[in-house]
Amino acid sequence: ANVFVNINDLSNQDLLSIIHQALLFKSGQLLPVMNKQVVANLFFENSTRTVTSFQMAEIKLGYERIVIDPNKSSAVKGESLEDTLKTLKVIGVDTVVIRHTLRGWYDNFCQMAGKEIPKLINAGDGNGQHPSQSLLDLMTIIETFDHFRGLKVRIIGDIYHSRVARSNAEILDRLGANVTFAGPKVWSDPSLTQFGHVVDMDDDLEQQDVVMLLRVQHERLTDGENAHFTIDQYHEQYGLTRARYDRLKDQAIIMHPAPVNRGVEIDSDLVESPKSRIFQQMANGVFARMAILNSLNTSVLQKELLK
Numbered sequence: 001a002n003v004f005v006n007i008n009d010l011s012n013q014d015l016l017s018i019i020h021q022a023l024l025f026k027s028g029q030l031l032p033v034m035n036k037q038v039v040a041n042l043f044f045e046n047s048t049r050t051v052t053s054f055q056m057a058e059i060k061l062g063y064e065r066i067v068i069d070p071n072k073s074s075a076v077k078g079e080s081l082e083d084t085l086k087t088l089k090v091i092g093v094d095t096v097v098i099r100h101t102l103r104g105w106y107d108n109f110c111q112m113a114g115k116e117i118p119k120l121i122n123a124g125d126g127n128g129q130h131p132s133q134s135l136l137d138l139m140t141i142i143e144t145f146d147h148f149r150g151l152k153v154r155i156i157g158d159i160y161h162s163r164v165a166r167s168n169a170e171i172l173d174r175l176g177a178n179v180t181f182a183g184p185k186v187w188s189d190p191s192l193t194q195f196g197h198v199v200d201m202d203d204d205l206e207q208q209d210v211v212m213l214l215r216v217q218h219e220r221l222t223d224g225e226n227a228h229f230t231i232d233q234y235h236e237q238y239g240l241t242r243a244r245y246d247r248l249k250d251q252a253i254i255m256h257p258a259p260v261n262r263g264v265e266i267d268s269d270l271v272e273s274p275k276s277r278i279f280q281q282m283a284n285g286v287f288a289r290m291a292i293l294n295s296l297n298t299s300v301l302q303k304e305l306l307k
């Protein structure tokens with residue numbers, strides 16, 4: 001493949017193979033074959049986890065990496081993304097990891113990837129998709145439950161603005177999980193209800209296997225939208241409070257893509273509670289991103305190891 005832009009484009013077999021590879025990287029059972037790929041990292045939107053773990057993955061794979069600051073690049077002078085990508089290709093970049101505010105920034109480039117422009121990895125496009133987050137989330141679920149079929153997954157919060165919700169709802173539904181959504185009506189997204197019902201936050205909490213909290217995305221909200229709740233109101237109505245935590249079954253897990261608004265989506269004391277997988281998700285991000293990069297550049301030897 002020359003692109004990794006939307007997790008829902010992968011077949012179940014390819015998806016499970018990449019997760020398997022990520023788990024092998026994590027356990028040390030699969031050691032990368034060093035090949036001198038050159039990867040450029042171009043983040044037009046802020047990031048801590050995604051940008052750092054892609055770079056850590058590149059280091060662990062032995063790739064050469066280039067970090068481009070968009071604010072100091074010629075994008076500021078008005079150069080188009082297409083010309084930027086063509087430029088990186090002729091300079092010698094093999095793969096480019098991009099986060100962009102524009103939903104679907106990659107739509108016009110997939111056919112060109114690996115030819116006129118570098119191979120493409122989407123590190124988040126506006127409120128569109130976040131496929132590498134989705135992969136690390138699936139990896140984290142597999143580590144706990146070893147399957148997806150029949151798992152009850154509740155996705156809670158700012159669904160409308162969330163690329164994490166969009167990526168995960170569709171793929172989890174396809175993999176056989178039972179997805180439900182909860183959160184403020186004003187942030188619901190009718191286009192996602194084909195993948196799960198909208199329910200009340202407190203319905204059947206005792207039966208959920210995965211409680212997936214979403215960040216309130218202040219940067220994507222208008223002033224009017226921000227005015228819907230105070231922090232305390234949001235936390236009480238839609239946050240994971242201690243009382244709600246205590247209703248969860250012992251085996252349930254709590255996920256959040258982070259950064260976390262402590263005291264808003266989740267009581268600060270619960271971020272590192274026994275049921276929380278939030279920091280495990282971040283750690284898994286390195287191995288998931290190694291597997292993603294590797295899926296675009298798999299050498300023959302590695303394919304042999306995976307058989």
Ligand code: CP
Binds near residue numbers: 047049051133257
């Ligand atoms: N989860 C996530 O994408 O975090 P960053 O925005 O810090 O990369």
